[in-house]
Amino acid sequence: MEIIHDVQAFQQRMLAERQQGKKISFVPTMGFLHQGHLSLLEEGRGRGDLLVLSIFVNPTQFGPNEDFDSYPRALQRDAELAAKTGVDILFAPEADAMYPQGSATTVQVTGLSEGLCGASRPGHFDGVTTVVNKLFNLVQPHVALFGMKDFQQLAVIRKMVSDLNMPITILGMPIVREPDGLAMSSRNTYLSDDLRRQGLSLIASIRSVCESAVAGQRDAATLIAQARDIISAQPDARIDYIQICHDETLQDLEQVDEHAVILLAVRFSTTRLIDNHYLLQPVRA
Ligand SMILES: Nc1ncnc2c1ncn2[C@@H]1O[C@H](COP(=O)(O)OP(=O)(O)OP(=O)(O)O)[C@@H](O)[C@H]1O
Numbered sequence: 001m002e003i004i005h006d007v008q009a010f011q012q013r014m015l016a017e018r019q020q021g022k023k024i025s026f027v028p029t030m031g032f033l034h035q036g037h038l039s040l041l042e043e044g045r046g047r048g049d050l051l052v053l054s055i056f057v058n059p060t061q062f063g064p065n066e067d068f069d070s071y072p073r074a075l076q077r078d079a080e081l082a083a084k085t086g087v088d089i090l091f092a093p094e095a096d097a098m099y100p101q102g103s104a105t106t107v108q109v110t111g112l113s114e115g116l117c118g119a120s121r122p123g124h125f126d127g128v129t130t131v132v133n134k135l136f137n138l139v140q141p142h143v144a145l146f147g148m149k150d151f152q153q154l155a156v157i158r159k160m161v162s163d164l165n166m167p168i169t170i171l172g173m174p175i176v177r178e179p180d181g182l183a184m185s186s187r188n189t190y191l192s193d194d195l196r197r198q199g200l201s202l203i204a205s206i207r208s209v210c211e212s213a214v215a216g217q218r219d220a221a222t223l224i225a226q227a228r229d230i231i232s233a234q235p236d237a238r239i240d241y242i243q244i245c246h247d248e249t250l251q252d253l254e255q256v257d258e259h260a261v262i263l264l265a266v267r268f269s270t271t272r273l274i275d276n277h278y279l280l281q282p283v284r285a
């Protein structure tokens with residue numbers, strides 16, 4: 001596996017690979033790799049001839065009071081895991097090379113990026129779509145893989161790709177969970193044992209509302225109240241949002257149907273966890 005830090009060198013290398021007719025799979029991440037990331041890489045490996053991973057903690061998607069400085073970073077360990085998983089090229093640029101002085105262009109997906117996490121993290125998705133657009137231009141992948149854990153991010157990226165006629169197939173991959181059901185996330189490392197236990201209320205509430213929905217309760221407000229009760233019982237939980245939305249439009253639904261997804265964001269002390277699930281699909285965790 002080759003590690004490239006320099007933006008221009010990386011772009012030249014990717015152009016050369018494409019000219020050789022390689023089919024390119026791309027997985028963008030912020031690093032501190034876990035099995036969720038590796039599942040994207042494993043799928044990507046089978047989808048192309050060249051597997052490219054980016055690790056870049058993108059400053060423009062963090063708010064001024066968010067965790068950019070403390071975000072976990074472990075490039076050496078990540079590189080070892082990536083190499084074992086079959087990554088061909090790891091791109092790990094510096095922030096000032098990605099955003100040289102004078103950078104003035106952003107990409108914004110209106111509508112879809114405004115509710116849910118967009119409402120509690122103003123500007124977050126503009127940072128995501130801008131950096132993903134830049135990465136897509138550098139890599140020019142055939143296929144790019146994203147996790148469904150970041151459900152709104154996936155919807156926003158699909159919309160950007162469609163609206164801007166990008167010739168890229170976007171694959172959304174299932175959420176990988178710890179054995180006890182907690183969705184894997186780099187930010188889980190912030191949690192004390194006690195907060196981690198409290199964090200399990202996300203999957204507990206998902207299980208409970210999915211059971212009710214499958215048993216016939218289709219009223220979204222009732223199901224949201226049920227989830228809220230389970231999570232609010234945790235002493236350190238501060239609910240950011242619990243919503244039941246249509247999977248493509250992300251509009252709130254009043255009645256549950258096969259498009260209905262429950263989306264949750266909850267702070268446990270300073271750590272913000274997100275999770276989601278299709279209400280009428282079985283919970284495997
Ligand atoms: N548990 C998971 N299962 C499947 N995909 C995941 C999981 N966690 C993250 N991903 C995906 O990996 C990609 C990179 O995500 P990122 O590097 O932000 O990791 P993360 O663990 O989600 O970190 P964070 O704690 O910042 O949310 C995204 O497409 C994200 O959806």
Ligand SMILES: CC(C)(CO)[C@@H](O)C(=O)[O-]
Binds near residue numbers: 028029056061131153
């Ligand atoms: C897509 C992404 C790599 C853009 O920085 C990030 O938002 C992430 O890791 O999900």
Ligand code: BAL
Binds near residue numbers: 062150
């Ligand atoms: N996984 C999404 C990146 C973020 O929370 O900033």
